[in-house]
Amino acid sequence: MGTTGRKIDWTTMLIPFAIVIMLMVVFMIAPEGSKTVVDTLRGFFGDTIGIYYPILAIGCVICSLYIALTPKYGNVRLGNIDKPLYSNFKWGTMIFTSTMAADIMFYSLIEWALYGGEQHVQDLGGTQMWAPTFTLFHWGPLAWGFYVILAVCFAFMMHVRRRNRQRFSEACRPILGNRVDGFWGKVIDVIAIFAIVCATATTFSLATPLLTKALGIVFGFEITTTVTILVLLLICSVYTITVLFGVTGISRLAGICSYLFFAILLYFLFLGGETRYIIETGFQSLGNMAQNFMGLITYMDPLRESGFAQNWTVYYWAYWLVWCVATPFFIALISKGRTLRNVVYGSFGWGLAGTYMSFIILGNYGLAQQMKHGVDAIGFIGNGGEMYEAILMIFDTLPLPWIALLLLIITMIAFYSTTLDGITYVSSSYSYKQISSEEEPSRKIRGFWSIMLILLPIALLFAQNSLYSLQGVTIIAAFPVGILLILIVWSFFKDFINWSNENSSR
Template sequence: MGFICWGITYKIYGGIQEWASTYPLFHWGPIAWSFYIALAVAFGFMLHVRGRNKQKFSEACRPILGNRIDGALGKGIDLIAIFALIAGTATTFSLATPLLSMAISSVFGLSNTVTLTIIILILIAVIYTFTVWFGMKGVSKLATYCTYLFFALLIYFLVGGGETRYILETGFSAIGNMIQNFIGLSTSMDSLRKTSFPQNWTIYYWAYWMVWCVATPFFIGKISKGRTIRNTVLGGYGWGLAGTFTSFIILGNYGLAQQLKHGLDVSGIIGNGATYSEAILKIFDTMPLPELGLILLVITMIAFYSTTFDSITMVVSSYSYKKLDVDKEPDRRIRVIWSVIFIMFPIALIFAENSMYSLQSVSIIAAFPIGIIVVLIIASFFKDAYNYLKSHKK
């Protein structure tokens, strides 16, 4: 009985802070990055060790499916991959672009309309198309600038917000809480549907990461030339976790401090019908020089959008070729065509005015077939690596 009372007390007084800071690290943490890195190793091995000249999702399945991937089966796999990538891209930017639009309208006093959102998307398209035109060098430079901008935004909140101690202490506790409860978090299904949180969010996040498995791991694998499997795993996994953990600990815990310490009812704002973007702008209003912070946010988001778009455009452009050596890049005209295609889907979803749960469904539907293909790729990699090691022992 005492244990039950302690549990109830913990949930009342410690639950919000503990779990609100823990779940972002879980949803964007070890399991999520495992999807990326396992596939990045498989793609890197396929391209740089085996020297395959087909930069396609289906090619990674060749060790198991054999020459069948040269026919209808392979085309089907690649079509599923492209559909999943489009679904992930459209979902991401349809959810995030309203924040960018609202930030710009707040700073410059413009009306926050659909027209403004479309203009912003077109501006992003121009930037990343220009970057893609110059190939991997352009992508690399933009990614570097994006990193500097994002760290500036993190420092702005960590130092300027006056909650440095709370942010770091809560983040440290959240890491420990996630490690301690990792198995439980990973297997929680809420069978009585008391909150449906695992169904609405955890499953959605796994689906979201899986649809992005089409592009991001391929990109990591492609730029991993000259690195060992150990380098790729430790480097990609370590820096990936470090980046996501740092961003959620600083930005998320600052917002949590405003909710729990200073009376800014962020959850109430959203519960009363406000959008997530409006709630985020309320948090920015608590910072010194909020207009400057919003300008930094706008520039950083545009850089992030452009970096993401140009990397996936480079990947999916390779799908347009029957054969393409790993050291060669797709033709510039092909890249521009895909750049235009990718910007059209977020615009279409914005016009559709989909709800959050509708957009989540897009990713979940696309992720189901991708999950099967991911398992097939991992099995193919182990088979191919085994045969490679076996042949080199002789």
């Protein structure tokens, strides 16, 4: 069955963009007033009821492990094929590169320095012990748990129940029934797409300055708004070409990304002169996190002595929660032929392996420059310096830094392309009223989303005052996404019971 124009759901496609554009106009017309409102809401969701996010994160990990460890759930095979569609390596690289791989690489280079200036880190025992520990914690099992549990739910819906709508609303059908075909289904899907658009816009704001500055250093030109736009268009062209080839194109780009990623890791690990320090600090950080894990996942700073939990831990859980709208669908799509147990262990395993390698090698190299060689990235950022400038300070300490920067540029562009490929593919599927997991969205729809997802980051270049506010909107958007996540997981367990009963009666 081919996808046709009559099946396009224009409401779900256009309303989220209209909301985001309206917010941007408000931010530009009344920047101070809108910032005050957003900050107030962000304070409520991130501070007053901030405990909501860690409880949700812990619950996702527990549910995921329960499904994997319980034979009746874990042994369920996805689809009617005997072996997986993709090899373990291809599958694993697509899981890692289609998530937040570019953000992971960016934060790997500098996040330790953000924690180094926090009083809470000094009170616990200092930068050397705790800054790299918190990087592993905030990008560890609890963060990936959001992806994993939803990937399980969507995979069961797509490949076992074979539903022909790939949407958040469809995943809620076992609980909400036919209401997902009407108003409430529209509300759910608009919230989901709105979260995707906000997450995409804010993530581009992180790396674009670093990419443009690095390009300027390597090729010797001045950084202007025009150059920044050209960088965004370059990323857009790469991921648009890839996504037009469907999952096959995404798979090939993911493989290329993995080799580029290993190349930059090896460059830092063996050519930077800090191999022993990097490995030992990573080993120590993993042990420190494991020893203090229960305390870390439940720490909420009730007296608000430092605000660390609210400014960082709650922020990250909300940030990952917003991103989990698109990525789990893609993980589910490429997991046909695997069991639910494979999905849980594989997603955790490949996701954490890539994430931890990045933070341990890239992050600890920078920490070594701070602690051993006087490159004061912590002080630079604490005095108002930009994160990307601090990253470039660290790159200057490498042998032949221009080669390392060139490798960084190519890798991050490839990473952003694969991440946007996954988002574009999922968003394109959202555009149809009905589409099975066997079908691919039309190239026209994929091309439409490729262009639309890049327009907002370009627009932000001309409205810099709105950037912080939009990031605040992203965190606020995580709250209803969390409610939808609870509904989807509840629906999965109910649907599984119904499916088991149907099989028993046969």
